Amino acid sequence: MSSADNNPITLSELAGLVRELVDQALGKQSFWVIADVANHNQKNGRHYFDLIEKDAAGIAIIAKLPTRAWAEGAQKISAFKTVTGQAFTTGLKVLSLVSISYNPVYGLQLTLLDVDPNFTLGVLEKQRKDTLLRLVAENPELVRLQDGFYVTFNQGLPLPKVIQRIAVISSTVSAGLEDFQHTLDNNGFGYRFEADIYYSYVQGETNAQSIVDQFITIYKSGISYDAVVLIRGGGSQTDLLIFEQYGIARAIARFPIPVLTGIGHQKNETIADLMAHTALKTPTKVAEYLVAHNRAFADELLSLEKSILIKTQQLLARHHHLLSARKFEISMICETYLNHHKRRLQDKSQGITRLGQSLLMAQQHRLRLLSSGITGRAQLVLYGHERDLMQQRTAIIQQVKGCLEDLGTSLARYQSELELISPERLLNRGFALIKKGGKIISRGDQLAQGNEIAIILADREIKATVDEIKNYDGREVNL
Incomplete structure (x- = not known):
């Protein structure tokens, strides 16, 4: 059969048929779809991203459709951020209302009409609870739930009386790190701190291993750090999802040096905070805590003095x-x-x-x-x-x-x-009385090295410590 007998059509005609079929079958319908957000971009108030679904292992993508959000959808996304406190961005699992269309040039596309913030909050909360349950179940010697609070091995470590050398895990470009160092270097008491910076990614769930690797590096360094500080300069709730990861939480819970966190959040605690020795809101608060900790020791010394x-x-x-x-x-x-x-x-x-x-x-x-x-x-x-x-x-x-x-x-x-x-004459002639424990000593065998003694002269009382004792026959005395 020749090609002429097949009545060939143009590609645009074929695309038009597909578009007509899609419009007839699905064009007037909308669907609530559970999927993950990927490749998110925003331009001129519009959102462009993919909705994807991964396999049970969470590795392979088994479905993917390009999606866009215009005026109505963009408004719903803004409302989503207001309700959840986190940005609509890559890596987020959402329940969204979408419609289906086919474009001859761009192919099959979804248009986001609405997004359910409660679903995302529920997913994140479930992930959080599952991670906490896993930490307790798989690490009973490191993490336990006691009276509604999580108690970890790291929390049981004592902080040194004076904190001087610290390891800091932070991103390479971080305003939080700058604030942290500025507060330490310009503290009002003149305390000096030695801070070694271990740079790491502090955003994106897939970068959790980067932080874990830095904990390993600090442990293998052999340096006797007084504390480890994990800081990040703030961000949305989604930006902080990396600190909800099991690997980071377990590394903190089991670390043999006290870990202090200042992740830049103002509301809920991350799982990393729950596992850490001491959790503070911001990097600046961590620096202020270190200064106050050392000041408390100085005040204690002044009180003792x-x-x-x-x-x-x-x-x-x-x-x-x-x-x-x-x-x-x-x-x-x-x-x-x-x-x-x-x-x-x-x-x-x-x-x-x-x-x-x-x-x-x-x-x-x-x-x-x-x-x-x-x-x-x-x-x-x-x-x-x-x-x-x-x-x-x-x-x-x-x-x-x-x-x-x-x-x-x-x-x-x-x-x-x-x-x-008479005592006065003896003292005026250069003799002295020796006391130990308030009693006068008359024989050398009543003293031992290290004893504290009082030497009574004619016009002074001298406090001294016995450094050496040797036998003496008295023949060298010159009066």
Whole structure:
């Protein structure tokens, strides 16, 4: 059969037949269709995109139709963003009302007439719940639900008292990163932070592995970071879908360094926030949190310093009082000792005087007896006896004077010895008292290295710590 017998037609005629068939069969109908948005573009208030459907694995595309939204559809898309808080863009699963048409040049096309925001919100919420359930089910040692809150391994890690070195995961071009660094570098307390930037994509669900890879890089770096900061400078709810991904959430939950998030949202928390050690709203808030954290430690040190100063002043006052009491006690003891020996010397002096007087009286009595009994002796014998008597009297007086002088000398020596051993004189001569724990130390074996001691000089009290102890025979002392 020749081609002429087939009654050939033009391509436009064939396209017209297709258009007529489509219009007759579907042109007056509209359909609610569940599909994913792909290749979205917007120009002059109009939206151009594809509606696609993937297989059960979410990999292969099994259906695809080009779609457009004109004035009515564009208004519905604007209302969709207002209700959901997220942009109508690539990667979003939607329930949309569409009509079907065929254009001889552009082929089969769909026109979006309406879009149901509640469906998309429900899908996102279901995906969120499924991800959270999976985290708990597959990682019981890392994530658990307790009293309505998610508790993770990362949340149980203690933050260092002072945070200085941090790893920051952010996009290469991010106003949020600039705000974060500016707030850290210009904090009002002069704190210095060392921030290493690990650049990553922070938008698009398919880029989740990029963030996970950076967590792995930080872990393998071997650097002892105080904290890891994950930041993004804000965006629509759809822009933040990357932080709802299972891989990122699990990486945060199990990371061995505290993770702080500042993803730039103002309303709902992402799953990444729920898994993190500390979630804050914006990158700037994260920087302010780090500064406030270090400031809290500084305030704690200042408070401790004040407490130590007050305690030290109290201890000094108490020990000064004790020292004054000891000084008074030693003075009283010395005065009592001196008075006691002075009284003893006075008693001995009086006893010697009485003894001398008794001896003189006895000798005088003897002489009187001899004188009355000897009536016939010669004057020479009397003179001899008188001379002997005078010699004896002189000897007794000399003996009494010698005794008194010896006692006076002993008294002076005792007084000198007491003055030599008085604490004030010993301290003024260069000696010192050593105290440990408020008690005077007299032997070296009462001390050990590291003991805190007080050295009491004539005009100062010195606090010191024992550094070395060695035997000493005292032969090198130069007074």
